[in-house]
Amino acid sequence: MSVLVPPIETPEAAAAGAGWPARLHEWVVTVDHKRLGVMYVVAGLAFFLIAGIEASVMRWQLAAAGKTTVSPEVFNRLFTMHGTTMVFLVGIPIVFGFANYLVPLMVGARDLAFPRLNAFGFWAFLFGGLLLYFSFLGGDGLYGAGSAPSVGWFAYAPLTARAFSPGNSTDYWNLSILVMGFGTVATAINLITTTLTMRCRGMTLGRMPLYVWMMLVVSGMTVMALPPLSAAQIMLLLDRFLGAHFFDTQGGGSAIMWQHFFWFFGHPEVYILMVPGFAFVSEIIPVFSRKVIFGYPMVVAASLAIGFLSMTVWAHHMFAVGMGSPLNAAFAASTMLIAVPTGIKIFNWVATMYGGRIRFATPMLFACAFLFQFLCAGLTGVMLAVVPLNWQVTDSYFVVAHFHYVLVGGLVFTIFGAIYYWFPKVTGRLLSERLGRWHFWLFVVGFNVTFLPMHWLGMIGMPRRIYTYPADRGWDFWNLVVSLGVLFQAAAVLVFVVNVAIALRRGARAGDDPWDAWTLEWATTSPPPPYNFETVPVVGSRRPLWDLKYPADPDGPHE
Amino acid sequence: MATAVAPTPSMFAPVSTPAFAIREVSFLVLAIATFIFVVVAGLTVYAIIRYRRRPGDDGREPAQVYGSAQIELAWTVVPFLIVIILFLTTARYIFAIEGRAPTAQALEVTIVGNQWWWEIRYPKLGIVTANELHVPVSDPANPIQTFITLQSADVIHSFWLPQLHGKTDLVPGKTNRTWIEPLVPGTFLGQCAEYCGLQHAGMLLIVTVHPKDEFAQWVAAQQAQAADAPAARAGREVFVSVACINCHTVRGTPANGVFGPDLTHLMSRARIGAGVARNTPENLRAWVKDPTSLKPGALMPAMKLSDDKLDQLVAYLVTLR
Numbered sequence: 071m072s073v074l075v076p077p078i079e080t081p082e083a084a085a086a087g088a089g090w091p092a093r094l095h096e097w098v099v100t101v102d103h104k105r106l107g108v109m110y111v112v113a114g115l116a117f118f119l120i121a122g123i124e125a126s127v128m129r130w131q132l133a134a135a136g137k138t139t140v141s142p143e144v145f146n147r148l149f150t151m152h153g154t155t156m157v158f159l160v161g162i163p164i165v166f167g168f169a170n171y172l173v174p175l176m177v178g179a180r181d182l183a184f185p186r187l188n189a190f191g192f193w194a195f196l197f198g199g200l201l202l203y204f205s206f207l208g209g210d211g212l213y214g215a216g217s218a219p220s221v222g223w224f225a226y227a228p229l230t231a232r233a234f235s236p237g238n239s240t241d242y243w244n245l246s247i248l249v250m251g252f253g254t255v256a257t258a259i260n261l262i263t264t265t266l267t268m269r270c271r272g273m274t275l276g277r278m279p280l281y282v283w284m285m286l287v288v289s290g291m292t293v294m295a296l297p298p299l300s301a302a303q304i305m306l307l308l309d310r311f312l313g314a315h316f317f318d319t320q321g322g323g324s325a326i327m328w329q330h331f332f333w334f335f336g337h338p339e340v341y342i343l344m345v346p347g348f349a350f351v352s353e354i355i356p357v358f359s360r361k362v363i364f365g366y367p368m369v370v371a372a373s374l375a376i377g378f379l380s381m382t383v384w385a386h387h388m389f390a391v392g393m394g395s396p397l398n399a400a401f402a403a404s405t406m407l408i409a410v411p412t413g414i415k416i417f418n419w420v421a422t423m424y425g426g427r428i429r430f431a432t433p434m435l436f437a438c439a440f441l442f443q444f445l446c447a448g449l450t451g452v453m454l455a456v457v458p459l460n461w462q463v464t465d466s467y468f469v470v471a472h473f474h475y476v477l478v479g480g481l482v483f484t485i486f487g488a489i490y491y492w493f494p495k496v497t498g499r500l501l502s503e504r505l506g507r508w509h510f511w512l513f514v515v516g517f518n519v520t521f522l523p524m525h526w527l528g529m530i531g532m533p534r535r536i537y538t539y540p541a542d543r544g545w546d547f548w549n550l551v552v553s554l555g556v557l558f559q560a561a562a563v564l565v566f567v568v569n570v571a572i573a574l575r576r577g578a579r580a581g582d583d584p585w586d587a588w589t590l591e592w593a594t595t596s597p598p599p600p601y602n603f604e605t606v607p608v609v610g611s612r613r614p615l616w617d618l619k620y621p622a623d624p625d626g627p628h629e
Numbered sequence: 630m631a632t633a634v635a636p637t638p639s640m641f642a643p644v645s646t647p648a649f650a651i652r653e654v655s656f657l658v659l660a661i662a663t664f665i666f667v668v669v670a671g672l673t674v675y676a677i678i679r680y681r682r683r684p685g686d687d688g689r690e691p692a693q694v695y696g697s698a699q700i701e702l703a704w705t706v707v708p709f710l711i712v713i714i715l716f717l718t719t720a721r722y723i724f725a726i727e728g729r730a731p732t733a734q735a736l737e738v739t740i741v742g743n744q745w746w747w748e749i750r751y752p753k754l755g756i757v758t759a760n761e762l763h764v765p766v767s768d769p770a771n772p773i774q775t776f777i778t779l780q781s782a783d784v785i786h787s788f789w790l791p792q793l794h795g796k797t798d799l800v801p802g803k804t805n806r807t808w809i810e811p812l813v814p815g816t817f818l819g820q821c822a823e824y825c826g827l828q829h830a831g832m833l834l835i836v837t838v839h840p841k842d843e844f845a846q847w848v849a850a851q852q853a854q855a856a857d858a859p860a861a862r863a864g865r866e867v868f869v870s871v872a873c874i875n876c877h878t879v880r881g882t883p884a885n886g887v888f889g890p891d892l893t894h895l896m897s898r899a900r901i902g903a904g905v906a907r908n909t910p911e912n913l914r915a916w917v918k919d920p921t922s923l924k925p926g927a928l929m930p931a932m933k934l935s936d937d938k939l940d941q942l943v944a945y946l947v948t949l950r
Contacts, residue, residue, distance in 0.1 A: 325784075464795075
């Protein structure tokens with residue numbers, strides 16, 4: 071051989087020539103934040119399909135009064151698994167998967183602070199998810215054929231006590247989420263450390279991309295909110311296996327205490343899922359409006375305010391449990407207050423679009439639909455904070471509609487927008503804009519047809535989590551409409567899957583910076599090399615790539 | 630009897646004082662929310678249409694606007710003021726509704742949630758029934774509220790009659806209170822609103838609001854001893870000799886079980902199985918033979934009686950008027 075210094079071989083290049091076992095091995099042992107991020111998102115999307123199928127079966131059952139498509143047992147398992155999956159196996163892994171991928175790139179770092187802890191977090195999540203789904207085989211233990219948990223995704227005590235939930239199905243729910251919780255906290259600590267200690271030269275806190283700021287807030291909320299859930303789950307474990315009486319009302323325990331623990335996690339959790347959605351649109355809207363974000367310091371402050379306030383609102387899930395008027399009023403106040411910083415964000419996004427030259431590529435379409443749907447979700451959220459109204463609509467389909475407007479109309483729309491936006495960076499190929507528009511419009515129609523009538527169903531008396539309903543209630547028509555909406559959503563998701571499959575094989579080459587964007591991830595190749603940047607960048611403003619493109623008019627002096 | 634069944638249980642068709650109050654505040658909130666939606670969505674639509682990139686765009690970047698302290702202050706303060714108004718209104722309604730104290734002539738009812746039925750007790754009247762609440766109508770000149778004590782025997786349930794009041798949970802180990810003040814006679818529907826296990830959907834609730842004298846008749850009928858028709862003696866023998874009496878009470882017989890609904894005046898109820906089926910002899914027979922045929926998962930065991938005994942038993946049950 072005449073070459074004295076062989077070229078550095080990347081793992082990808084090494085694996086490319088090897089067979090699939092070697093490539094699989096590469097992925098299993100990887101500690102690369104980008105590969106782990108991709109695995110998080112892919113696993114999350116796989117669970118999204120599963121939970122979507124669960125929801126579709128439920129809507130088939132509820133399309134008319136008195137249907138017997140599934141038994142009550144199966145229906146109860148379906149809504150438990152649908153909710154648990156969507157929150158813990160879809161929402162959390164996808165938002166943290168994106169953060170895994172993007173935060174180091176955006177702050178100009180070569181990896182997260184603790185790469186092996188990062189791998190632990192992913193595998194804990196995946197193991198927890200598989201454990202939850204193994205319950206379909208192992209759930210009833212020695213009692214019967216086996217089944218999934220059926221206690222609802224918030225698993226209220228004392229329904230989870232041995233007396234009311236024999237067998238092991240509830241333990242599968244409990245243990246799998248406990249395991250995932252450890253993984254998620256590890257990842258959150260990793261993101262905080264990376265953000266605080268590994269930013270490139272020149273990137274002060276005040277110059278961090280808004281995405282990074284918001285994921286810092288999200289990680290902080292995670293570290294505060296998840297351990298109380300883990301603690302409650304350990305108490306439940308003690309109740310079920312060692313005869314403790316934390317939540318066992320027959321033995322002097324408190325059913326309400328579980329609710330306080332759960333929602334002390336559960337409400338920040340809503341923001342843990344939703345603030346990443348804000349983070350996505352805070353990147354997408356400026357780039358496609360061709361304008362700098364309006365009021366960056368205010369958006370950061372609003373994110374911090376949401377982070378703090380989200381820790382103070384949990385008992386608004388409990389207005390009907392009999393807390394007494396003073397507590398009801400106090401939690402109404404904190405809940406309404408959180409509308410202020412949330413409103414500020416919406417105004418800032420719209421102001422960013424104002425005066426821009428808006429390009430409606432698919433990511434921007436999803437961001438725009440998000441603005442309307444999240445506005446609706448926020449307003450129904452304020453309505454739910456009006457305690458007397460809450461007494462009527464809590465635990466009804468109104469609440470189901472509200473949180474699907476938050477988590478689908480808000481989060482899932484922004485996730486799809488984010489996938490269309492960053493897919494070229496991750497794979498080097500563009501998704502089809504034509505299929506993207508089909509995906510978008512089918513999903514907008516399907517989503518709103520499904521979830522808008524649910525508000526009304528709740529107001530005319532339909533409680534959530536019922537496997538059937540009598541024909542004399544006047545709920546048939548709107549339930550049929552709701553169920554028909556599912557067809558559009560399913561078609562939209564199918565188009566998305568086809569779009570990804572085609573793009574991976576023969577999508578147009580993206581180049582480094584297909585959207586003419588401004589944050590650091592677009593300064594490296596698509597996909598980025600394992601070390602992210604050949605030389606660690608140095609930044610002088612919030613939009614380092616703007617400065618490069620317009621050296622005569624850099625951002626720095628305006629900040 | 631009161632008017633026939635019941636329209637859709639809509640919170641916008643209230644018949645009771647607290648439900649009227651809730652509708653009132655709901656209209657206010659809906660109006661504010663609609664106004665905000667129209668303004669903000671309108672601004673967004675305007676921005677989308679006005680500032681879309683048009684064909685022939687020269688590709689130049691628009692003017693970069695970094696923010697404006699005055700504008701941002703405005704859209705912080707204005708929502709804050711709206712929140713204050715909403716909060717003060719909410720607080721007033723919370724305290725007004727929850728702070729209502731019973732008057733001397735208020736009716737006291739205790740409702741105990743069970744998987745998956747409601748036990749309804751009138752402690753001062755000595756009545757125990759199930760699943761169908763009967764209350765007197767209140768007239769403004771002479772108001773009669775019904776104050777309800779809510780408890781649970783097993784897991785958490787939630788009491789919800791949308792036309793009479795919002796929800797209050799029935800929590801084991803905790804006693805909650807709520808109240809209704811129905812202003813028109815009639816039959817109104819509701820059901821358990823907190824997921825309580827397998828048959829959560831089959832835990833329906835009916836309330837019948839009677840004119841005052843009609844309610845007095847109902848009370849008198851419920852206070853009577855159970856019927857003891859000679860023709861139904863054989864069925865009565867079956868009833869007291871098998872496991873029925875472990876769970877059910879029929880006043881005046883050895884049956885004094887407390888785990889299932891009181892059957893003393895079973896036939897005064899329109900439906901069985903907490904509302905899942907009409908209370909007819911055929912349905913009763915099917916229920917006793919195998920309750921899960923009408924309500925999958927119902928906790929009452931199938932009684933495994935011979936057809937003869939089943940006929941005798943049903944013949945007895947239908948005498949319990």
